[in-house]
Amino acid sequence: xxxxxxxxxxxxxxxxxxxxxxxxLLADTARDKLCHVxxxxxxxxxxxxxxxxxDMRYQGVDFFLFTRSDKDxxxxxxxxxxxxxxxxxxxxxxxxxxxxDFLDQFNYxxxxxxxxxxxxxxxxx
Numbered sequence: 025x026x027x028x029x030x031x032x033x034x035x036x037x038x039x040x041x042x043x044x045x046x047x048x049l050l051a052d053t054a055r056d057k058l059c060h061v062x063x064x065x066x067x068x069x070x071x072x073x074x075x076x077x078x079d080m081r082y083q084g085v086d087f088f089l090f091t092r093s094d095k096d097x098x099x100x101x102x103x104x105x106x107x108x109x110x111x112x113x114x115x116x117x118x119x120x121x122x123x124x125d126f127l128d129q130f131n132y133x134x135x136x137x138x139x140x141x142x143x144x145x146x147x148x149x
Contacts, residue, residue: 051106059079061075132148
């Protein structure tokens with residue numbers, strides 16, 4: 025499944041895709057940060073699955089962890105808790121471009137796409 029997700033990143037023009045199984049393993053605060061991109065039937069599987077991404081932009085982000093030594097960054101990483109998704113400087117900066125209006129439009133467009141209403145999907149996506 026991971027291999028299929030990796031090759032599908034090219035189709036979707038995304039850096040990261042995860043399956044529904046991966047999404048189900050995450051804490052709720054992490055799940056809330058994922059974006060449901062599509063629902064597909066993967067080759068070799070008869071069950072429809074949701075496909076997710078973490079909508080992020082890394083270009084132009086002044087990463088906090090880059091200012092830390094490797095040792096300090098590793099120590100910090102061991103102390104992370106679920107709250108990192110709502111308070112981590114790096115994660116917050118990578119999602120500065122994601123607004124609730126954007127998510128509303130995207131989710132509506134995705135739902136239109138999944139239901140086969142392509143003109144409406146194109147307008148909203």
